[in-house]
Amino acid sequence: MTNAAASPIVELDFSDWAAPAGVPEKQAEWTAALEAGQVLYFPHLSLPLSPPEQALLREDMLKAGSRNVSLGSDGVLKHAAGTPEEQKLLAAMLGRYRQLALTLADGLFPHYRGALRVAPTSFRPKQVETRAQSVHADDRRMHFDAFATRPTYGERILRIFTNLNPNGAPRVWRVGEPFETVAKRYLPKIPPYSPLKAKLLNMVGATKSVRSEYDHLMFNLHNLMKEDEQYQQNGTVATQPFPPNCVWVCYADGAAHGVASGQYMMEQTLHLPPGRELHPENSPLAILTRLMGHPLAGVGTAQTR
Numbered sequence: 001m002t003n004a005a006a007s008p009i010v011e012l013d014f015s016d017w018a019a020p021a022g023v024p025e026k027q028a029e030w031t032a033a034l035e036a037g038q039v040l041y042f043p044h045l046s047l048p049l050s051p052p053e054q055a056l057l058r059e060d061m062l063k064a065g066s067r068n069v070s071l072g073s074d075g076v077l078k079h080a081a082g083t084p085e086e087q088k089l090l091a092a093m094l095g096r097y098r099q100l101a102l103t104l105a106d107g108l109f110p111h112y113r114g115a116l117r118v119a120p121t122s123f124r125p126k127q128v129e130t131r132a133q134s135v136h137a138d139d140r141r142m143h144f145d146a147f148a149t150r151p152t153y154g155e156r157i158l159r160i161f162t163n164l165n166p167n168g169a170p171r172v173w174r175v176g177e178p179f180e181t182v183a184k185r186y187l188p189k190i191p192p193y194s195p196l197k198a199k200l201l202n203m204v205g206a207t208k209s210v211r212s213e214y215d216h217l218m219f220n221l222h223n224l225m226k227e228d229e230q231y232q233q234n235g236t237v238a239t240q241p242f243p244p245n246c247v248w249v250c251y252a253d254g255a256a257h258g259v260a261s262g263q264y265m266m267e268q269t270l271h272l273p274p275g276r277e278l279h280p281e282n283s284p285l286a287i288l289t290r291l292m293g294h295p296l297a298g299v300g301t302a303q304t305r
Contacts (some may be wrong), residue, residue, distance in 0.1 A: 032279055157251060187288075285299065
């Protein structure tokens with residue numbers, strides 16, 4: 001990790017998921033760091049597993065052809081293999097992790113209370129280094145998160161991760177430059193937004209709702225970053241190994257990141273509506289609006305779900 005002054009990693013010394021609620025004088029500082037694209041790292045925070053749960057840390061708990069196991073907000077487990085008993089135990093483990101992640105988010109970011117929307121919780125048992133993927137789908141390559149089929153209209157993508165690796169292997173992240181720096185590099189290469197094309201993509205089922213100009217920019221930014229071999233070689237500011245039994249938190253749409261290696265991870269996604277940030281001016285939506293010089297078409301007018 002680089003020195004503290006230059007590092008995008010902010011290390012916090014908590015061993016209790018509820019502890020951050022007890023230090024309100026620091027909550028605004030943590031929220032500001034998160035919204036500025038930094039990664040909050042908790043080296044002493046973990047998800048304790050029982051022996052039967054430890055036995056679920058196997059690649060064959062993932063259904064063939066799937067990327068991750070997920071537990072929906074409705075409690076339905078998807079893409080899991082194993083016996084019915086193992087699937088029931090895995091669903092309970094994911095559900096417990098969700099509650100801990102929500103407790104942590106509530107204590108860290110009280111400004112967001114009542115605004116966060118819970119997305120599926122995922123279990124990722126595959127080894128990153130050996131997973132075959134296309135360039136655009138390859139999470140090893142530096143990127144900002146953006147969805148090809150699911151426009152967000154400026155909604156933030158807050159993610160809480162924990163490494164469960166039973167063999168002592170870290171999950172290694174590369175973290176890159178601030179969002180605005182990267183956006184300025186690629187915006188001139190992005191074709192103009194076409195409302196007609198966005199409607200056609202939705203009509204043929206390529207997107208679940210009409211892609212806004214913001215989502216057009218984010219989707220192309222994501223792809224251009226991953227296609228750029230020079231950036232992939234030189235865009236890393238910090239390399240951070242996250243060891244087993246730790247937690248890290250970031251806005252995955254605002255922190256440039258790539259996963260160099262790792263296996264067996266739990267992840268919780270939460271979404272925050274645009275404008276509900278503590279510092280909305282630091283959001284990707286605000287930055288792209290400023291750089292483009294006009295309000296981004298479709299934001300705040302289309303239905304997100």
